Amino acid sequence: MSTEASTEAPPKAISPAPDRPRRAIGSRTTSGSYPLWFYIPAGVLYIVLFVVPTFASFYFSLTRWSLFNVQFIGLENFVTFFREPMLLQGLINTFIYGFVTSGLKVVLGLGLAVLLTGPILGRGYLRTTIFFPVLVSTIGIGITFKVLLDPFGGLVNSSLAMLGIEGPRWLTDPSMALMSVAMVDVWQGVGIATLIFIAGIVAIPQEYFEAAKMDGATGWHSFRSITLPLVQPATATVVLLSLIGGLRSFELIWAMTRGGPGFSSDVVASVIYKQYQAGFYGLSTAGNVVLFLIVTVIVVPIFYTVNKRQVEA
Template sequence: MSNVNKHMYSYFFIIPAAIIYTVFFLAPTVMSFFFSLTRWTLIDWEFIGLENFKQFFSEPSLMIGFKNTLFYAFSTMSLKVIIGLLLAVFLCSKIRNKNLLRSVVFFPALLSTIAVGVVFNAMMNPTIGIINKGLALIGITGPDWLGDANIALFSVVLVDVWKGVGIATVIFIAGIMAIPAEYYEAHKIDGGNSFQEFLHITLPLSRPALNTVIILALIGGMRTFDLVWAMTGGGPGFSTDLLASIIYKQYAGGFYGLATAGNVLLFLFVGLIAFPIFKLLNRKEVDL
């Protein structure tokens, strides 16, 4: 087979993936940028320039949505990193029933997000919810977890962390198990304790796993919609509204061009935050 034929043959493996990528990602993305500049319906459209963006920025809930999205993304990411790393270290230690405990930690990640939201909405009910009933047994009056504007968003954050920390833990476990055992053996010979082992070996050498968890959790947090909508619908008021839920409300109201502009802003918002963090983290990776 000639070099030319070999070169063409390799493209037969690339073309199917390229077609799928173009049809399901590239084309919709380009169309979204175009239709964000229009007032459109399912059967007609009218070019209006940047009017949708001007109107979207004039929405009173927009700044609340930006603030809530940043808080939600960075708080869920931080908690998943901290809890996931601690769980991974524990589950990589010499304990009994290690595989069973790993399965238990990962199990919430397998559940439907909508189902989790509905169940926790019932559990966090201030009068008949199981959480407040449990607190009442020990003499504590539980708050209105989802009805109090001051704590509603943090309540959703905790549920998100409970559901997603299993994935972070599995990634950290993979990162820790990839560290050569010789490093730990040498550290024990030098007389180091467990904390020093974690600080000087586990933490720096599991940096690729740490970077992966940070980026995935951060992007996931900024794009979250289903859990928030299932638990609070963005309420009370705008206290738990994220950018994604604001965009959904515009779609539901029939403002398709305005909602498309919001999606473009969300796309740019995620990219402008995640990409610099990704570059910074990769620059600091430690090679084994």
């Protein structure tokens, strides 16, 4: 029996495909990073608008300067800042104002967000109404509430008088002026806090709430065990934003009380402005440095602590 010769050609060996060359445009690689020169415009703006003014402020805070003369005096401006009762009172008021406003914005914002994510009538309209004050000029709000809270004819005290209640001196009583401005600040800023909390609550999967409901959990238990822990990133954002805004607040205080009566509602920013008006440029620059350090020392640890907790979670 004869065998027929195979007419099929033997299979060719498959050689490994050559590596594709990594294409680079400038310093760009296929890993997705951008060329170094893409960062140059932003870096230049950062250096010119932030780094240079920051270091210049630190230098001029150590001098007695005017537009035509600079005299180096060391730490004398800082010594004066902490010795003057007016300046020290402004520093204390800054802490009070910042922590009160930020705390109330967190509590009220979370409560309103829980309410406005529930099945209530006119939810969209209420969300718009709460957010509207954020869009209004701070100076405009300050002037408006200065008129409304006027103790001798303002709408608030006039309305209280119709009910037989003697209204307090909101902006002229040294014991009430700072807190009166703080309440107006909370009224204006709680809208953005509510919006951030709403975004955080909406992002929580509804399956968690459905499972809790099937297990017999009440609304309070769902809030405490599901909403409150999972909304922590939004809480951290609101705390940081409101705390920075509260410690740096100036426009609303200046529009409503100009730091008065006396120095009872002065904060560091308004004290700095008054020192500039009086021509004490070195002292006011030292105040700017103090304010910068206060915000940095308080906010940076909070920022890193919150980020660390989110990574661990």
